[in-house]
Amino acid sequence: MGDVVTMREEETAGGRGPASWGGVPPRTVGARTTNEEVRQQNLSAVLRLVHGSGPQSRSHIGSVTGLNRSTVTALVTDLLEAGLVREAEAAPTGRRGRPSLSVAADDAVAALGIRVEPDAVSVALVGLGGAVHSRVRHDLASPPNPKRFAQITASLVDGMRADIDRHYRLVGAGVAIPGLVDESGSVLIAPPLGWRREQVATRLESALGLRVTAGNDASVGAMAEARFGVGRGSDNLLYLGGSPYGIGGGLIFDGTLLRGTSGFAGELGHTVIDPRGARCPCGRRGCLSAEVNPGPLLKLLGRRKLDEDELDIELGVARDPAIRAELERQVDLLSLALTNFVNAFAPEAVILSGYLGVLLATSRERLSDAVRIDPVGAEGRQVRLERAHMRSRLMQLAPAEMAFAPLLLDPIALAPPR
Ligand SMILES: [Zn+2]
The missing domain is CATH 3.30.420.40 (ATPase, nucleotide binding domain)
Structure with a gap:
């Protein structure tokens, strides 16, 4: 049994990132009208902007997305009602009068970023917008088999459960694996772990009671570095x-x-x-x-x-x-x-x-x-x-990004209930 180390930190990532997380293609629903599709794309654009680049004024959202003022106002209202963004006081501009409110991702909407390595399993609780709320790590003397990995992860998450239930709304979990992972979240082969043909996402879903997305660690690292790091x-x-x-x-x-x-x-x-x-x-x-x-x-x-x-x-x-x-x-x-x-x-x-x-x-x-x-x-x-840029922090953010991906593409439909 290894030590469990718990750290707390408040970190916020900023910056512009690529338009979409490549792991999840946009869903197309045939029955949707064009207007609804356009609205969904616009909601997605606004949410991705505040998620990747931090708090934004409504006018800046308008200039980045090319949407007019009233459209931005309506979209932000929808995102506020769904509990995906919140209003924050913008930095003082030096001008007199009431400070304008900026729009920020609501970091109470959260995902679990899970990483499995030959010598450790770690779980981070990451808020929308890239804040790492907390993380725990379980050190191992030898690589875990898939069953043991699921057990360790479940017990780490259990330890965070009271905090999660009180303060956060989870959208799901993402897991980064050093191996070949197919689109269904099954591991074809992961030599560092000694795993072969393992349905990891399915196994974790039943252990955690959450939607789980699994991906190759370098692929998820690339996306996180593109969205939040030097890329x-x-x-x-x-x-x-x-x-x-x-x-x-x-x-x-x-x-x-x-x-x-x-x-x-x-x-x-x-x-x-x-x-x-x-x-x-x-x-x-x-x-x-x-x-x-x-x-x-x-x-x-x-x-x-x-x-x-x-x-x-x-x-x-x-x-x-x-x-x-x-x-x-x-x-x-x-x-x-x-x-x-x-x-x-x-x-x-x-x-x-x-x-x-x-x-x-x-x-x-x-x-x-x-x-x-x-x-x-x-x-x-x-x-x-x-x-x-982000070293170990990147690998906490990166798997959580996989879990946020569907929400970022279709915000209102997939907003976690309040
Ligand atoms: Zn080779």
């Missing part, structure tokens, strides 16, 4: 997250997560960069995941495990030639892969998280060359190369 404002970005268990990727195009057939696009970690390289758990040799991995560096450092911050420090001061050589070898291979990805997908930004964020911190110049595009006859152009 804010970019509609086309490439996200790569690295860990001892491999590299996951997420591609966002025109604000939507690229899913591909069955939802498995973005498995960039299994791009082969050295056909004679190290064996990858997928069965091939020389995958990016197998070659660009903290394992060999930890061995050279004589350490079994280091978190991202510790690795930053250890590699920053390491002078051992063997460590420098291995670091350079890995950075050059990552650079090769990034060059290919940038040429293939032309993102505005490349976001590196986890272990890959550590490599960026130690070798920014070497990696920057990889994202310089020099098309024939054109001026060279640099793609933005960033380290993921």
Whole structure:
């Protein structure tokens, strides 16, 4: 049994994000009239704006959405009545007279963001608008099987239940899994956990009594980084997250997560960069995941495990030639892969998280060359190369975003009862 650590924090994320969470396509209901569809889209646009960008004045909502004043007023009234937004006093403008009220997402509307890793299960209670109200974590000595994962999650949620019942209205839960997850929330394979063909969303739904959405951790990380992190404002970005268990990727195009057939696009970690390289758990040799991995560096450092911050420090001061050589070898291979990805997908930004964020911190110049595009006859152009912004907080927000997605697309129909 591991320790349960409870932390409380009030954090609010801001910024503009992509237009929709790619995991859930807009629902089309044939019988709806055009007016109703337009109204639903407008409600969705207003709610997504205040969710992703923080409190807004009505006039700013009008200028961003292109809707006229009376339409904005009517939409905000509907969202207020459904309990999805609230009015807050806007910052003083220095002008005299009554301060105008801004419109904010109501963070009493909340979702659970669940994460399962080989050594921990964590649950965060996240409000609409991105405030992390509280989070709990259960450390594990070995990866949980799916049944144990559901039990641990249920007991963590039980511990939060009194607080939830008193103050919040839950829309559901999202769970981020290090593996291939299909659109129904079933895990095809999750090597770090040793899971294969598991109906995780269904199992959790019955354990929690909530609607549960499951997704690949890198895909959900990409969307959260796009909405709340360094990818804010970019509609086309490439996200790569690295860990001892491999590299996951997420591609966002025109604000939507690229899913591909069955939802498995973005498995960039299994791009082969050295056909004679190290064996990858997928069965091939020389995958990016197998070659660009903290394992060999930890061995050279004589350490079994280091978190991202510790690795930053250890590699920053390491002078051992063997460590420098291995670091350079890995950075050059990552650079090769990034060059290919940038040429293939032309993102505005490349976001590196986890272990890959550590490599960026130690070798920014070497990696920057990889994202310089020099098309024939054109001026060279640099793609933005960033380290993921939110670290552990991102992975709390990210799965909750999956749970908010349907509500953001059809706010009134899916508003949780008051
Ligand atoms: Zn592989």
